[in-house]
Amino acid sequence: MHCGSGTEEQVADTKGEIFANGFWHNNAIFAQLLGMCPLLGVTTSAENGFWMGAATLVALLGSNLVVSLVRDFIPSSVRIPAYITIIAAFVSMIGMAMNAWMHEMYLILGLFIPLIVVNCAILGRAEAFASKNTPVNSLVDALAMGSGFTFALVLLGGVREILGQGTCFGFNILGDSYPDVLMFILPPGAFIALGFILAGVNIINRRMAAKKEQQALQTTQIPITLETQS
């Protein structure tokens, strides 16, 4: 596991920056390519992706909060087994709760729920963020990371569902005459769709970087024009 070692942590001071980092700049899927197993396994539809993301979000909130609360108490030499125990406890509780109150979805997601324990994105956040930050900031980070992860899962699930079955969240979008493209429901379709999504994310990131550069240039020009006027 290469947990938390994917990209360098950007320094974030305000809660807004923590959120932006977690949701986009350090997005578990788009930037770090972590948690691929549930991503490729359950995203055959937008709804499956959403509930898998929601379960991961709750696990992240719990583990980040608890890890942050006990961060001064756990000796660093045994922190990983301690974190994994905490994460495993939360995931098991979520599994039981889903089995009890969302039985049908539990049967669909089945095997992938216990696998959240070894989702690198969660241990990665415990190690890289919650063990060094206050409980409130850790919760913000978990919320951002979890919703970013959910966003990625819903996006991929939606794309695969639309292309594979012509529906999105179960609603018929492309009409009954749409020939289902089976490949997008099968595992290879997940890799292909993910590749195109990552390409799109890279385009957006590049445009955003270019815009920032332009703005930086403009702000340096403004004082000069003001000076000539006065």
Place this chain on the structure above:
Amino acid sequence: MKFSKEQWRMVTALLLVAVLSTTFLGITNILTRAPIAEAERQALMDALMQVLPKHNNDPIQDTRQISLPKHKQATTFYISRNQNQSINAIAWETIAPDGYNGSIRILMAVRPNGSLNAVRITYHQETPGLGDGIMNLSWLDAFVGKSLSNAHWAVKKDGGDFDQFTGATITPRAVVKAIKKGLEMFAKQRAYLFEDKKEVAKELKDALR
């Protein structure tokens, strides 16, 4: 051997984390046990409702257990009765072990005359878009009314009555085979399944007299 202060800290930290995690897991288990049992009962009830004809009893309570050969666990048979309390169908879950990807669980309901009332798939891991065509009601409806004597129990490719799917023959073949086996088993166990407990008691009394 003596532990250093640092080692004691490691041990207590891990112990506390483990004890606390286990406690919370235990509490969650207690809280969810009843709802999980209820959800499973509801799921079974929904599936039974789809395969059984109109009934006047609670088939989940009205059951018979039979230990079939080569089965690790006893099979539960759910009995459906009409207003006169006579049996109008019996449902049970059979397993097709040779699906394309693991076993397929099939809930089948059979009428007293040995014909199928309805069939539903309760669990499978077949390929989406190919093998999972067995979930289609239009395909499952082909089994309604079929019995060992009035159908050729094979897919059309093998000279039988039941459709296979384009690109997926293994899955429907496994389901057809499992349902046929289920009907054969039903024919063998018929006598036991239909015997009325009251009548058995009476027979015993007569024998003892």
